[in-house]
Amino acid sequence: KQEVTQIPAALSVPEGENLVLNCSFTDSAIYNLQWFRQDPGKGLTSLLLIQSSQREQTSGRLNASLDKSSGRSTLYIAASQPGDSATYLCAVQGAQKLVFGQGTRLTINP
Amino acid sequence: GAVVSQHPSWVICKSGTSVKIECRSLDFQATTMFWYRQFPKQSLMLMATSNEGSKATYEQGVEKDKFLINHASLTLSTLTVTSAHPEDSSFYICSGSREGAYNEQFFGPGTRLTVL
Numbered sequence: 001k002q003e004v005t006q007i008p009a010a011l012s013v014p015e016g017e018n019l020v021l022n023c024s025f026t027d028s029a030i031y032n033l034q035w036f037r038q039d040p041g042k043g044l045t046s047l048l049l050i051q052s053s054q055r056e057q058t059s060g061r062l063n064a065s066l067d068k069s070s071g072r073s074t075l076y077i078a079a080s081q082p083g084d085s086a087t088y089l090c091a092v093q094g095a096q097k098l099v100f101g102q103g104t105r106l107t108i109n110p
Numbered sequence: 111g112a113v114v115s116q117h118p119s120w121v122i123c124k125s126g127t128s129v130k131i132e133c134r135s136l137d138f139q140a141t142t143m144f145w146y147r148q149f150p151k152q153s154l155m156l157m158a159t160s161n162e163g164s165k166a167t168y169e170q171g172v173e174k175d176k177f178l179i180n181h182a183s184l185t186l187s188t189l190t191v192t193s194a195h196p197e198d199s200s201f202y203i204c205s206g207s208r209e210g211a212y213n214e215q216f217f218g219p220g221t222r223l224t225v226l
Contacts, residue, residue, distance in 0.1 A: 034214070036217075041222070042219065042220065043218060043220040044154075044203065044217040046216070046217070089153065097144075097169075098215060099156075100154045101153060103153055
């Protein structure tokens with residue numbers, strides 16, 4: 001059974017800092033890994049999707065890496081802004097379903 | 111991009127009534143649709159997977175007679191919560207996938223259900 005863990009559960013940093021969110025998964029037999037953003041009371045916004053054959057994806061200030069063999073992914077956010085405050089979810093697609101982590105609640109302080 | 115809508119965005123109902131939530135793929139054909147439930151401060155949990163024209167496959171612990179899922183077309187899936195109770199209050203999110211269950215899922219904005 002796939003288990004996805006995100007560390008830390010919550011993170012508060014001052015504006016402008018670079019930061020890293022971590023995601024680990026127990027079963028390396030995955031098709032892809034996605035990072036999502038969720039604002040309070042809202043749905044999911046897809047940030048980055050990394051196929052199992054890829055090592056990383058970049059979009060603007062975001063960079064996500066994938067090390068399938070070790071079951072790890074990181075989301076790097078450069079030059080953080082207050083508007084980046086949200087919950088960030090990692091999800092891995094296996095043969096059966098998309099499994100989500102519990103999320104990291106990020107607060108960027110002005 | 112691929113857009114998925116949900117209706118209603120929020121609903122309040124009395125205990126014992128039934129509530130229908132619609133999930134539509136607006137600009138693509140979703141051969142597979144998924145329904146998730148999210149309790150406060152928790153992550154998304156898959157409830158069921160449905161392929162167009164087929165019966166839904168429910169996750170362990172999800173009552174199929176309580177959560178009726180219909181996927182009658184490539185752009186519409188519905189979730190009906192029958193005889194709703196306060197413990198069914200949750201955030202329900204659907205997603206659609208273009209070419210099967212292993213490809214990228216595009217998520218709707220969610221529906222907040224409150225059962226009084």
